[in-house]
Amino acid sequence: MAKQQRVVIVGGGVIGLLTAFNLAAEVEHVVLLDRGEVGQESSWAGGGIVSPLYPWRYNSAVTALAHWSQDFYPQLGERLFTATGIDPEVHTTGLYWLDLEDEEQALAWAQREGRPLMSVEMSAVEHAVPALGSGYSRAIYMADVANVRNPRLVKSLKAALQSITNVTIHEHCEVKGFIHEGNNVVGVNTGQGEVHGDEVVLSAGAWSGELLNLLGLELPVEPVKGQMILYKCASDLLSSMVLAKGRYAIPRRDGHILIGSTLEHEGFDKTPTDVALESLKASAIELVPALAAAEPVAHWAGLRPGSPEGIPYIGRVSGVGGLWLNCGHYRNGLVLAPASCQLFADLLLGREPIIDPAPYAPAGRIS
Incomplete structure (x- = not known):
């Protein structure tokens, strides 16, 4: 495909940013639009664990993207740090799951998928993670799980894009509708005027479902609120990520510890609540008792793009020329971003795809 394309990307979260980054060298011009500032919604609000919370509970479509991304993240982090001087801090700490009900399924999955997940004695966990609360009886561990410092990842991606001459970013530029020519979409209407593109x-x-609704298409992507709290501690307090009863603690390199997260169906409301704050503090103290002596330094909420089974929509919208989707990653946008955006670029550019694209195709999944 010759380089004469102008690609317009609606949405500047990690998926939109990385899509732009992957396409920039391959097409004539990339225009990225965001209704607010790039990377300030779900991509900023998440925890940044580079693994689905319970990878064995997902189907193979999510697993395929997750595996590719997990292997790719360290080099993506290096590349962005080198290009921008902003380190996304891909921090490999390993992850302990405690007192799982479906531990057998988890171990069977790991064996089947060739992932280094194993059962460990509680005494070994207590030795490795002295800050962990007591009262847990069983643990499994995966050593190579990393977390990425997502606010820095989006900052780094934005800086990288700003240095590329054929990429234009328009922030505070809300898309109000699509520009049609027959059955083709040839651009978008925004608060700042029309923006035309070949794709x-x-x-x-x-917000992807709302936007596709403007074309009379039903995309089952809906906002799912999640609240998190943040502590600042000594940098050696918590050595690994830990997860129990659906809640997790994530250590950053500088001693910040994130505790998350809630799952709430509250529409587009992002107001943090006292109920969630107390619940998250209780989880924090249960996981890391030393946090009882600390007050959270921040508390926020974000909106995940909820989708059926968490399988994203990646590919061309059938019946509408020039329109593509890369959205609906639910709880795993940061986890799946590198693979999703690489697969997307392969499809748009007509290259051999990194993995089988069939499970993510919008055809048959939107009405």
């Missing part, structure tokens, strides 16, 4: 990509996170 239009919808990567608008929790």
Whole structure:
């Protein structure tokens, strides 16, 4: 495909940013639009664990993207750090799951998929993670799980894009509708005027369903609120990520510890609540008792792009020329971003795809 394309990307979260980054060298011009500032919604609000919370509970479509991304993240982090001087801090700490009900399924999955997940004695966990609360009886561990410092990842991606001459970013530029020529979409209407393109990509996170509705298409992507709290501690307090009863603690390199997260169906409301704050503090103290002596330094909420089974929509919208989707990653946008955006670029550019694209195709999944 010759380099004469102008690609318009709607939505500047990690998916939109990385889509732009992957396409920049391959097409004539990339225009990225965001209704607010790039990377400030779900991509900023998440925890950044580079693994689905319970990878064995997902189907193979999510697993395939997750595996590719997990292997790719360290080099993506290096590349962005080298290009921008902003380190996304891909921090490999390993992850302990405690007192799982479906531990057998988890271990069977790991054996089947060739992932280094194993059962460990509680005494070994207590030795490795002295800050962990008592009262847990069983643990499994995966050593190579990393977390990425997502606010820095989006900052780094934005800086990288700003240095590329054929990429234009328009922030505070809300898309109000699509520009049609017959059955083709040839651009979008925004608060700042018309933006035309040969291809239009919808990567608008929790807002993707609303936007596709403007074309009379039903995309089952809806906002799912999640609240998190943050502590600042000594940098050696918590050595690994730990997860129990659906809640997790994530250590950053500088001693910040994130505790998450809630799952709430509250529409587009992002107001943090006292109920969630108390619940998250209780989880924090249960996981890491030393946090009882600390007060959270921050508490926020974000909106995940909820989708059936968490399988994203990646590919061309059938019946509408020029319209593409890369959205609906639910709880795993940061986990799946590198693979999703690489697969997307392969499809748009007509290259051999990194993995089988069939499970993510919008055809048959939107009405």
